[in-house]
Amino acid sequence: MNAHHHELYSHAIGTHGAVVAYGHYGRPVLAFPSEGGRAYDWQDNGMIGALSELLDAGRMKLYCVDSFDATSWSNQSIPLEERARHHARYESWIVDDVVPFIQHDAGGEIITTGISLGAFHAANFALKRADLFPLAICMSGNYDPSTWNGWGERGDAAYFNNPLDYVGQFEGDHLEWLRSRLSLLLVCGQGQWEDTTGSLESTKRLAGLLAEKGIRHELDLWGYDVPHDWQSWRAQIAHHLPRFC
16 A cells, blocks of 8 residues: 655644545545554555555545654653643644645545544544544553643643543533534454553543433544454444445
8 A cells, every 4th residue: 555655743742743545536534543543554554454455445544643742641751731732732723724634535434443542633623523533443541641640730731631531511502503513433343452441431422422422433442352453443443444435
């Protein structure tokens, strides 16, 4: 599968980030790597191979991006609120630079997907910008940044990047619009590391909040032999994505 590498400059971050595109035609899918990951991680860990039939058939175009987690969520030397403020620059790069690039290249509505911390990104972007991302496919995510060794006083930046905080506050016209617009697919195994990473419990909690608010979602829990690892995510993405492309 040919990979097309693009470097997009972020004015917000002041640096370049990589976007690697796969496929020649079809529904655009924006894929986030695991914590601290790079744009080639999906390819290097067999995810592109798992999606080769969809890509070859022109049913989807996949866009894999760098994470900038090292300066935000993974930087445990700074308090959670500051990590969230650093994340805002990544959000700006995705929305202001990556999305227009994808829309120009492929058109159509963009699916977000991700694994581990990337699943948090996929869900958080869709919940905050359902106008751009009406569907998120999230695998083995922990959706509560306050549990990521978070410390310090917390303000608006941390709150508005914590789905387990803000989803419960959706109401009124905005909630009605989300109900008409957004769908989330939350996938998690029940095997090794899904408990110690907090992913299994967090996935169940987010599904419960979405159910309370009447937002379209599916909770798909795989077996006790399915670990928090690439072998699981290859099977899960190959199982689910054909329904949407």
